[in-house]
Amino acid sequence: MKLTALSKTKLFPTFFLLCLGCSSVLADTPFEALLADETNGADWLSYSGGYKSQRFSPLSQINTVNVDQLKVMWAYQMQPTGINGAALQETTPLVAGNVMYITESPSSVTALDTRTGRVLWHFVPDITNDVLNIGFPRINRGVALLDDKVYVATLDARLFALDAATGAVRWETTVADNSLGFSLTLAPLALEGKIVVGVSGAEAGVRGYIDAYDSETGERLWRTFTVPAPGEPGSETWQGDDWQTGGGSTWLTGSYDPELDLLYWTTGNPAPDWNGDLRPGDNLFTCAVLALDPDTGEMEWFFQYTPHDTHDWDANQIPVLVDGEFEGKERKLLALANRNAFYYLLDRETGEYLLGEEYSFQTWSEGIDDNGRPIVIPNTEPMREGNLVWPSLQGATNWFSPSYNPQTQQFFVPNRRMGAIYFKSDVEYEPGMPFLGGGEQPLDGDDASGAILALDVMTGEQQWEFELQTPPWSGVMATAGGLVFGSSNEGNFFALDAEDGDPLWFFNSGAHIRTNPMGFSVDGNQRVAIIGGQTLFVFGLE
């Protein structure tokens, strides 16, 4: 078995037999290994493939010359426990040593042998059919790894720590009250000694927060609300009691800069979604990115992408940390392709706004002003009789991951091109009920399309596009082999030439693909994984 020098995965005798050479591995992921995840191509230890969230594989065995020889090495068929038939699967597999960890909807965890796909253990929390999921499907996006434990956040808003070797429960804690509409669907983020999670539930009028838990004991270390109480900074952007049901959920995994020791976490829509009359003001800190002190949860800075959002344009997209020269100056940057159709660059040390460029067709803003505030076109809000606006509520992109190739400074974005007729209606808050204030009718099917875009990370300028039949629900992964892997609703898993977007290889998985690709290696041989429908496919050359 080959381990890269950077992998901290430890070798232990006889945990389980993996090959005739009697080499065996006990899954163990120290914080130091997470720090090196970016450059360690053999493993994939965190949701976005490293704290910078670049979703970039440094492996190049599979490349533009040989990608057309990819074949399925093994497949694993999930055993969904969801109601009403087949569930959606949105997990990103993690790999540590020779073990892969995936989640299966709604909140189960499965450990697989990376050589064969054979199941090592399976953990099924009791998620009953009456568990609420208001505003999103009954899904899970994956686990976090730290030391000898696997962490999973569940639909009914609990956080479990499992023994990485057996799947046995080490501890569990309740993060939030599901009866109010709170859920957890994200992959947690493991930092040194702590596990960070965020909540879903803005469609039920929750008040969002980000929590950190002691990784050993499950004790809560801090909680940072995303909607301020009266008197707190930002409370001037709310009126009356609106803040109590203000939304700002935190349902996607954040990023971390160990040098600055700053945690970056994004926030979702204000509530109710489509009737902004019921919550006048900018509604801080919704539709924003927050920079937090990971030890205390204190906010160091924030940037709000969409003030007073009325289109459900959550900013819950992956904040990608990029280092490089911007306008002649070396900077630490935070790049984010927002649901609102603009691509943003911030200085991640200070939160300073640097760039906001339209990357997808939109009809709501004339552009972004010098302070980073959108110049909103009048009469683009939802209306009682309906109002056609681009993009749709699902945005020009969404939770599925972008990818950044630091070698070429290219930023790749899965792009949804669809308008929607937005409606506004009256609504009153009731605990545990939808709190929407309207809805939308999307212009979907043949009236919509999708694409994979390549942008210059420093300017947002489009380099190429690869068109998709319908707006995608799946992420991308760039590799050092000069490739960009992506997928489609039609079930294609494909590889594009990163230089010009030319399709080099595709595979029909047989079902919609709704998750992110990831990569790892087995015995030094590169692997790429994707889930189509209920089936996980692992591809390789040999």
Added chain:
Amino acid sequence: MLLKKTLSGFSVLFVSGFLSLSAGLVSAQNLENGQQLFQTLCARCHGMLGEGSEGPSLTRPNLVHAPDDAALVSLIVGGIPGTGMPGSRQLRGQDGPDVAAYVRSLGELPPEEMPGDAVAGAQVYRGIGNCSSCHILNGVGNGIGPELSKVGQRRNAAYLRLSVISPEVDQPRLVDRFRGSLKAFLTVRIVSEYGSYEGMRINEDAFTVQMRDMEGEIYSFEKSALISYEKVQGHSLMPGYNSVLDEKQVDDVVSYLMSQK
């Protein structure tokens, strides 16, 4: 556009008093809530007045998939598997029954009158129209265009008339849970090194397209190998029948199709 239609005349529905739904008496407030939700969630396919377009008309007392009120609430929330009807799972509490009550109130409208003579229309269908050369109805005919068995359950008079005289204006759609509403009979023109092809798109992804021609032959192409590929929007391989049929014959064949339930 569809949503700009006037809503005048709507309040008439509410003054007629109370409807009974299994949950008990339904108030004007329930109906108003149901109407508002209907306009947001249902009107795009069923029409602002429930008159039907892409989806069936709901202005009739008996709904095929909803024999009773409980079934109606269930399909509004859960959808109808295998059809274009998605579920509206965001509906909670009283909202589902309110939409159902509103849909039932549409059924209290008088049934749509036939514009002509269905028996004479059967003769037009079989004779001058020669419709079975391209449509299967009750098991008879060629499967080139959409099947017309029970089409009267799915389509109203206005839609059927439009389909007879200007079939290019709108076409049946397939609603895919993940891809949205796709034209089921979109005309495509394809040129490959082996020749030129025209037919109806059956399926498509970013890399390949599947097509059926007027003879029923099925083709599958890899897009990168094609010389040209054109999706012909606003076109139908069915000819418009306003030049073949007179006004009465159109009325009669529409009536015949309306009677297919």
